[in-house]
Amino acid sequence: MRNNIVAGNWKMNNDATQTTELINDLNKALEEVSINCRVLISPTSINLTSAVALTEDSVIEVAAQNMHQAKNGAFTGEISAAMLNDVGVKSVILGHSERRTYFGENDQILTEKVASALENNLEIIFCFGELLQDRKSGNHFKVVESQLKNTVLSLNAASWEHIVLAYEPVWAIGTGETASPEQAQEMHAYIRSLLVSTYGISVAENVSILYGGSVKPTNAKEIFSKEDVDGGLIGGASLKATDFTGIITAF
Ligand code: 13P
Numbered sequence: 001m002r003n004n005i006v007a008g009n010w011k012m013n014n015d016a017t018q019t020t021e022l023i024n025d026l027n028k029a030l031e032e033v034s035i036n037c038r039v040l041i042s043p044t045s046i047n048l049t050s051a052v053a054l055t056e057d058s059v060i061e062v063a064a065q066n067m068h069q070a071k072n073g074a075f076t077g078e079i080s081a082a083m084l085n086d087v088g089v090k091s092v093i094l095g096h097s098e099r100r101t102y103f104g105e106n107d108q109i110l111t112e113k114v115a116s117a118l119e120n121n122l123e124i125i126f127c128f129g130e131l132l133q134d135r136k137s138g139n140h141f142k143v144v145e146s147q148l149k150n151t152v153l154s155l156n157a158a159s160w161e162h163i164v165l166a167y168e169p170v171w172a173i174g175t176g177e178t179a180s181p182e183q184a185q186e187m188h189a190y191i192r193s194l195l196v197s198t199y200g201i202s203v204a205e206n207v208s209i210l211y212g213g214s215v216k217p218t219n220a221k222e223i224f225s226k227e228d229v230d231g232g233l234i235g236g237a238s239l240k241a242t243d244f245t246g247i248i249t250a251f
Pocket of ligand 1: 009096168172173174175176212213214234235236237
């Protein structure tokens, strides 16, 4: 079922105390507004357990920022899908451009991560998006198509009940430069057309496609008003309760 979603990717920010404070602030702020979307936050892995406990009676859901593809074993520093399950985390972000750029995650690794997440009944927020040079050279549709064809577009139709897509043009992440609502809509419609041609209209219509890249309370409403934009994956502006609440209430 296609939902509107606002998800906050905290990246490597917020220690244990700050995590508790921000979640308490959000719980309070969200009690006072009307909410017309799913709300997720994604703290660092060391704080996932406390985040799950602090959101037990809240609308907020908790997602991990990453996981390893293997079931278990000699992978120093990593955590598995089963471990996320074990602490009550139900969703995981995979394929973020920072993971691709700084940690060498490629289509092959991401395909394995997606398979492992699905085996463990985790919802996946799958990120992808072109570099500035791709957009400048007019290759952005081709790049996005290949990122999807080499990974999630080979899944069976039933898997799409557990997948949310997040288009994050790399040139818009943390730069203050947002894709225009028209640019976002154009790409999201293209992504949905790929889903239609691969799986048919009923699957395609039920997939939530989020936009990420410098979304703020001031621009969220316009971006979210576009037909194929079903919400946002928010970095910097998810670190302040007032800003994140402002984005959530844009729906
Ligand atoms: P910003 O909102 O800080 O641009 O980050 C977007 C992002 O990377 C979310 O995953």
